Amino acid sequence: MAEVRAGVDATDRALIDLLSTRFGYMRAAARIKPERGQVRDEERKAAVIDAAKADALAKGVPVDLIAEFWENLVETSIAYEMEEWDRIRS
Numbered sequence: 001m002a003e004v005r006a007g008v009d010a011t012d013r014a015l016i017d018l019l020s021t022r023f024g025y026m027r028a029a030a031r032i033k034p035e036r037g038q039v040r041d042e043e044r045k046a047a048v049i050d051a052a053k054a055d056a057l058a059k060g061v062p063v064d065l066i067a068e069f070w071e072n073l074v075e076t077s078i079a080y081e082m083e084e085w086d087r088i089r090s
């Protein structure tokens with residue numbers, strides 16, 4: 001079990017690195033989008049979640065759980081991008 005937990009911990013560190021990269025792109029998007037109303041893009045959100053579901057299917061991980069996870073990820077990203085959009089222009 002210790003080996004499994006070491007693997008989980010290492011995976012979590014790698015995920016945080018990737019999330020840090022993803023959040024960096026949210027800061028870039030916040031700088032680029034001229035209107036606050038452009039931060040939320042439902043069409044793009046649906047495409048991002050669909051892509052995650054397709055990858056989940058290919059990798060054999062539960063598609064419904066991944067869809068829920070990505071829903072949270074994109075909503076968290078939108079909240080962060082909104083905060084950044086406001087911060088940059090305050």
Ligand SMILES: O=C(O)C(=O)C[C@]1(C(=O)O)C=C[C@@H](O)C=C1
Nearest residue numbers: 029039040041044045048074077
């Ligand atoms: O693609 C964008 O426009 C983004 O800002 C990224 C992102 C995402 O988290 O993937 C976030 C907000 C948008 O609603 C759509 C997608």
